[in-house]
Amino acid sequence: MNYRNKANLTLLGVSIGFLFSIAIGHFFGKNFYTEMLMTIMEAALVGGAADWFAITAIYSKPLGVAYHTEIVPKNREKIIESISNFVENDLLSASSLESRIDKIKLCDRVVELSKNKKAYIEGRILQISNYIVSSVGEKNLEGFIFALREKYIYRLNTVKLIKDTSGKIYESKSNEILDFVIDIGIDFLNSEKGTQYIYDIIYKIKQEKTSGFFSRIGLAMMGKTENDVVDIDSLTAIFVEKAIEKLRELKEEDNSYRIDLHNAIKAYIDNIDKYEDELEKIKNYIVRDSNIKVLIQKLFSVTTVDICREEKESTTAALYLFEILKKVFYNVLENKKVLCSIETAVKKLVIKLIDSKHYIIGKMVRDTLNEFDNNKLNAFIDNKVGDDLQWIRINGSVVGSFIGFIIFLIVYFIYNPYIVPFIRRIF
Structure with missing residues (x-):
């Protein structure tokens, strides 16, 4: 049972009670109890009826009375405008929204989220990568590469580009490049594959030197085999050790062999022009139609990958893009300065958007409420505060009966025996 029905039953109950008190007074005459019952029920009826009239007047015309009734329908535009202004200028004002946004610690939340939701984040990055690649599509990417080839690659001066680029890089990073190459050589010799x-x-x-006819005769005359002449394992170990030692010496900047190697590389770069034909052939071979189509097919081939112990399907191209985006994402997370700069930029952008579009909040509320006709607006308000309003009706009857009881006591024990005789004596 809803509160409206309870309020109606309460009003019906006090109405019946009032009629019952009249009947009691008629059959049993006026006495303390019958008068008290009638006064209480009369006050309860008046309170309940008055509150029923007041609450009903909010939505419609109770008993057809038009004076100061239908409060909501008659003031529909004012109510809508007041609610819109309240939401726009008070509840969600631009200054309050900007203040809340400014208090958000985006950096800390992103870092915390990246730690606690690593699998989710990497899954989303992979999903974004797949979406980007699928949006591009095989045909579009193939067409783009063909267009790029026709417009730029075929017209590209390969020799000049390689010469200028490699020359500038080697000139500025020659020591780092040489050390890097030497370290690769050392690592290779130290590996099982290198050994x-x-x-x-x-x-x-050894096979070439000992497999000849005269070599075999000579070994036979000495009573030895080819395995007795050379211990390959020992010779390999000695060679590797000496080679690594020489490579380490090359890391010294004043080493003569290092200087010669440095000059040889520079000379090679300076004279790369003589390989122009070979480089052009290599370029044209790389970008020929069949190679591009094979590349596209490989890029869009689907494979299964393990992302944080969860198997997911992805294209090869999306995986490459995923690795790039993931690396960028984690590099940004590790760089507090960059992260804070992004946070500041995002907050400024959001605040700027709020300043320019804040009026939309009020407009949205206004447009939404304007879709309500009188009945819908009444129902909307009644749905929000209807129960409390119906309780007012119930309270009206209850409080009215209590006040009626107090008034009866005052009238019966104070007013009639003391005040009325006093007034009569005066007049």
């Missing part, structure tokens, strides 16, 4: 490579070379040389 096996040296072993195979020495074995091949």
